[in-house]
Amino acid sequence: MKQLVSAPALFVEAGICLILGLLLAFLYAPVDASTMGYSQKIFFYHAPIAETALVAFSVAFVAAILYLRSQDPKWDRLGVVCVRLGLLFSVLVMATGMIWGKAAWGTWWDWEPRLTTFLLVCFLYVAYFVLRSAVEEEQRRATYAAIFAIIAFIDVPITFFATRFLPAGMHPTVITIGGTGMPGSMFVSFFISMIGMTLLLVALIRRDLGVEELKDRVADLKNTIGG
Amino acid sequence: MAILRKDLIRELRTREMLISMILFVLLAMVIFHYAFTVKEGADLTYFTGGMLWVTFIFAMLLGLNRSFAQEKDERCLDGLLLCPVDRVTIFLAKTAGNLIFLLIVQVVAVPVFTLFFVQRSYVADLLPFVVVLLLADVGICALGTLLATISMNTRSRDLLLPIIFLPLIVPVLIAATGATTLIFAEGAGLGGLLARVLFLLGFDVVFIVAAYGTYDFAIGE
Secondary structure: OHHHHOOHHHHHHHHHHHHHHHHHHHHOOOOOOOOOHHHHHHHHHHHHHHHHHHHHHHHHHHHHHHHHHHOOHHHHHHHHHHHHHHHHHHHHHHHHHHHHHHHHOOOOOOOOHHHHHHHHHHHHHHHHHHHHHOOOOHHHHHHHHHHHHHHHHHHHHHHHHHHOOOOOOOOOOOOEOOEOOOOHHHHHHHHHHHHHHHHHHHHHHHHHHHHHHHHHHHHHHHHHHHO | OHHHHHHHHHHHHHOHHHHHHHHHHHHHHHHHHHHHOOOOOOOOHHHHHHHHHHHHHHHHHHHHHHHHHHHHHOOHHHHHHHOOOOHHHHHHHHHHHHHHHHHHHHHHHHHHHHHHHOOOOOHHHHHHHHHHHHHHHHHHHHHHHHHHHHHHOOOOHHHHHHHHHHHHHHHHHHHHHHHHHHHHHHOOOOOOOHHHHHHHHHHHHHHHHHHHHHHHHHHOO
8 A cells, every 4th residue: 555655766766867967957068158158057957847747748648548448547547647747847847937038038928839838738737627626427527537638638739839820939949850959968967857857757647646546445435334 | 410400490599699699799899999999090900800709709608608508408418319310410510500600690790890990901802811710610619519518517517618618729719810810901812821721721620530539428428
């Protein structure tokens, strides 16, 4: 039972990677040569968090499809956990993005494709929880949540594409198909931070899954006693 | 087809939904006029596209809620579900019905908005305008019908629909508003709107397919 709710090894590994990434970012990677200077260091957290949020939503998307196919509640649990964590990471992306925006561009907010898309992502996945709370019957709740998770996930890239129709923004494109546009030392630090953040996500998913399973088990036990 | 006919006949007999939707549109126009006339003789041409699409989307929300509330209240939906038709047929019929209502609303709203707000003639660009209108409408109705089916089966019903519908419809709003504004204000032809038109087409295809795949689950047992 205890095993279910804690995955300490993963947390430790994630922590080591994140701290190492941070140290490398400040001590090894060069200070940004353009106007940004030290404020660019937040990039080593900002971008990995964004990547992790997208990973979480992708897993939720796959879990939703698997749920609709199998009606197995374990996929619903995975979906909820991933959406919840994805939402948390999205809020962090916005927060770090705004701090960086203030430092680099002199403004907290810019109606720019990526920021705007993440704002909508937040609204979408908050709506996911509103939807869940509005349905009482368990199976129906899981089904609707899965449908919504699928549609929301499809909508995100479309929204991102649509925001390109708006007047251009200031966000740089760092990683393109041609390469990363980063010096090697910067890339190493970035890569380690990214691994750390992804490990953290996996650790959190495992822990939350354990919690959700326990919740279900408690509910079952209550029903048994009550019934 | 029969479901579509039933919805249309029902509406034509009572006219309650259409009348309130059209009234809503006219009232929205008056409200927008007061909200946006920031100084004497301000030219609102650049805002008209945005006003129109905001109005259509909110009018559609009203319509979507009604179209399923009726089914639910009178337990008509149970009857529909007992019919020996594919569930997806119900989706297509409902979408078509909503599309027709939206088009009727637009037939009233567009000339009125144009008359009051647009200060140059766009008769020459009527064709691209109609294309944009139809493509955006299909997207709004397909996605709206799917989400309304979900929301009517929940506890909060009409309260939930805007919360799940509005964030999802933003891409259509961006593309349609941009295209309409270009037509109204700058007289862009179909060539200048190509990217947006293709985008709207893509949106329609993606969400009709997505709704097609999930509607069976949405409408329930």
